Amino acid sequence: MFPRVILKGTMIKKSQQKKKTSPCNYKERFFVLDTQDLKYSERRPGKKPMLKGCIELSKIKCVEIVCSEIPIPCNYKYPFQVFHNNHYLYIFAPDNDCRQRWVKALKEETKRNNLVAKYHPNFWMDGKWKCCQQTEKLAPGCHVYDPVGYASKKPLPQLPDPEMGLRDAGQMKVIALQDYAPLGDDDLPLHKDKEYILIKSSHSDWWAVQDDKGNTGFVPSIYVAEKSSNNFQRFEWYNKNITRGEAEVLLMKQGKEGSFMVRDSRQAGVYTVSVFTKAAGSNGEKNPRVKHYQIRQTETGEATYYLAEKYLFSTIPELIYYHQHNAAGLITRLRHPVSQDGGCSQDIADHSKDQWEVDPEELTLGQELGSGQFGLVLEGRWRGKRVAVKMVREECMSDEEFKEEARVMMRLSHCKLVQLYGVRTRCSPMCLVFEFMDRGGGGGGNPREGKKGCLSQDTMLGMCLDVSEGMAYLESSNFLHRDLAARNCLVSKNNEVKISDFGMTRFVLDDQYTSSQCSKFPVKWSAPEVIKYCKFSSKSDVWSFGVLMWEVYNEGRLPYENRTNGEVVESLNSGLRLLKPRLAPDAVHQLMEWCWKEKPEDRPSFAVLLHQLASLSDL
Template sequence: MFPRVILNGTMIKKSQQKKIISPCNYKERFFVLDTQELKYSECRPGKKPVIKGCIRLCSIKCVEIVFTDLPIPCSFKYPFQVFHDNHFLYIFAPDNDCRLRWVQALKEETKNNTLVEKYHPQFWMGGKWRCCHLSNKLAKGCHAYDPLGYASKKPLPGIPDAEAELHGALQKTVIALQNYTPLTNKELALQKDKVYTLVDTFQADWWKVQDEMGNTGLVPSTHVIENSGNNFERFEWYSKNMTREEAEDILIKEAKEGAFMVRNSRQTGVYTVSVFTKASSSNGEKHPGVKHYQIRQPKTGEPTFYLAEKYLFHSIPELIHYHQHNAAGLITRLRHPVTQAGGCSQAIAGLSQDEWEVDPEELDFGLEVGRGQFGLVLQGRWREKKVALKIIKQECMSNEEFKEEARIMMRLCHSKLVQLYGVCTQRSPMCLVLEFMDNGCLSDYLRNKKGALSQNAMLEMCLDVSEGMAYLEMSNFIHRDLAARNCLVSNEYVVKLSDFGMTRYVLDDQYTSSLCSKFPVKWSAPEVIRYCKFSSKSDIWSFGVLMWEVYTEGRIPYENRTNAEVVESLNAGMRLLKPKLAPESVYMLMEWCWKEKPVDRPSFALLLHELSSLSYL
């Protein structure tokens, strides 16, 4: 009797890396589950499929969803695992419903097998389990395995509290305008463009939403938009009945570059963006004034909106959110939302001032430990804790730019990023209160340790930086000044990213500097040098140079060449030579980072996986 087919479909499999030297890769395969086996084949157009793997169902010991805090380097983002014959097969489904169907079906077919009592809910990476950090791949799991607990049974939402009952459960959905990383266990992570169920809006600034897995939590209300369309009256930048003349008076009085508001046009159903600029004329004279841009809709019948025709959006809040971070055809990006009563909003998104403002009386200032483009860094103490105090030179950065940098840093929280504890704006000059890193900047550390660093130590440094950059990439941030001098080393020899003074939050993964400001040529990608176009792919190029710095123990790249000579060499296709200490496999990754076309360079998520596979060697 032939086995009965239960499920089939296209998914992506990760290499099982059965041998220590096996490469890490991701390949699209056609999977078939029948009553005896799980098979996967390579599909070749016009040719018979070639079977690439077959797992007997009787050998399967565990089937479960994989949870991860890392970016996923392939196009399918919903992983699950099959543990069989002492091997782990990771499979990536195109959506959560597909993943749940496969997990349920596999659990049903294997429930009478000899199963594990515990399993590992996260990936095996870098020679250890990310969930429990055990370094034995076959170590007993750390989470109880329930062979009957079908993942397709989503948990029911919690019983609403009394306050929520008064407002009623709202049967609406919202779309995330941007990613959001929770800062407390009461909050929920958001993924841009995903749909969430709106549970409650009893707090104006924080809404409770539920994700597709049934998890609920609070999110900043400015990070989501109702799925019903353009309900944007709650946004601070909207002034419903503002005339053109009134808008000009308020914005000119505010006199801040990029101060803006959205108002109703004279034509019913049409909206206008009014923005203040200090733009200079060709002779260098400044002519401050207010520019007005009508929000238009192309005649396609679809509900899309644009200010610059190349950039279309499904809602006005999405359009405004995009142009808050990218000028993209406007005279300036929309920097400061102005309320109908006048005045720019200064609050850091998602945080009250009490949560990030540091009392200057609590700070003790010590010796200088470094200096950079924007000022000095001093050692200090705050609440009995050793901290770094980044003092901002007033001539280098305005109050608004300082608060924007703080706003960026307060959004970011990761073990491979230098942590911002708070800001002190009640004294002059203002300062950032940062995690103190005992071993200083990476470039100095490399030179001081010359001849004493092992291959494993150098690879770990690159892994640390790539993990931090993968987090920035996942959060839609670009660094724009990635180099060993802008990484710091902790007393536990962990390397962390620092100095986000040039960071730009982007939604289309590209930022063109309107001023084409200065940038470090020897660390910059060709498209940055030629067109001032920054992206996560230009950060990848810089990361390749940083790897070269690590494996040369702190040498300056192109140290005997001028910037002009470097540009000429890059245009001729020349690249940095292989460092003596770099294995061939590591130099191949550097060369991958230095591909001429940005599209040919890897993502940080993929690069992180490739570096992790090298740690097995």
């Protein structure tokens, strides 16, 4: 049986320099990833491609993106690394989406290998690692390696045999619940919320569909939902024959915030969502209980199903998928589907928890550096290095919420984000251990703390560029910050800026989060749709970034410093915006104004902002 091709495409590889005398060069190669090997060939006009290298997947120990500030010497600027057989292969992709597809696929295929515990996030150059300055090429890494960082929550099943044929389902329409990038030649891409024609559904895991251009192919069946049917038996959250009391027993037994199921109601053809929560009751104390929400229907219109606050959907799977990422009026987000046999599906596997757990005996706490909404930040020492320790006030966040925040942080690794080293969850109070941003004598400042007149134009532009680079990474990874401001960025002694304080960060696959408890948010940094409807997205982060740029070019002044929150809201509603800072060039002010467009869709992405700011820095 021949191996199945997973990905193929043209990228640039750097010479592996297995010998010290080997030259350093960059060559365009055609890469093919199948279920056994990663191969790369040289394409020759008029001739058969020449195989230049082949790496057995079983020999790969690490696959990860490379974060580096050095100029990339080839046309493709998005590097990732493959560590195999004690050698490092650096590959450069043409864009970040391409890089993420390859890293995700390679991680998925190698996650059961004998992997490294830690990796080097920067390049090996000039006889040392740029990240940790170690001079031995095979020295242990300095950042913990996450083998499932880009991997799907569940591996997709084996594709059906294409010989089985396609047509048998008539003209039933289905809706894509989420995007899907093809992993083979026989499957079809899906675009969220788009309609497709179902042409074969006899295989339980893969259905054949047709797009509006007539292209046909296989897609994962759980990624689509039939428009005119309540056939959702294949979804793990559905429990057909279970009573209200039985549902409560199962969910209480699981005891996880957001554990849920969908079950039949007493009334035929009606369904109920049962969800477990530990949210505080009217007396302010934790009150573990199960809430039941009947899925209701409007009398007219295509989008008929809703749970709370009338967020309408065409199908029940669409409704459930949305509320898995947005509470939107429910007591809590639908986090963990529970099946009738008592099984509970985790959003993020905990198998790597131990390698992130900080031994309390290795952590020494020092002076207080500051405080925030969720707790104190202390200086500390851990394994001989200076660290920042974020303690959590018990009354501000439940154990489950804290662990979820920690899991979010563990998924992030970028040179413009403050790095998480580990967590302490086995004793109280729980805490997060971060890298310490040394500003020379201080605990790491933020862009607001610089002395007036001390920052050059290049420095201010560089600060904005640093933040845009970190936010572009969050955007590409489908993360929202939700509290982006100068106060939540840290500056090192060489004026490098890193984004900090992810206490409000949410991971959202649909790029939007509607808060169920949105009474607390920073009005002066918030977009109109956040103020009016509590709707967060990457475009609301873009609005906040515009205010952050304003802060930088005003040398730390507070925005709207003499106005109340109410006056700010009134000004925004009438179309007024912050005035141009005296130190901001016209081109920078134009970017600020672009960030402050009324409609989210009219604002730029962080990828575009990064490109625009980088072009200004080249002038």
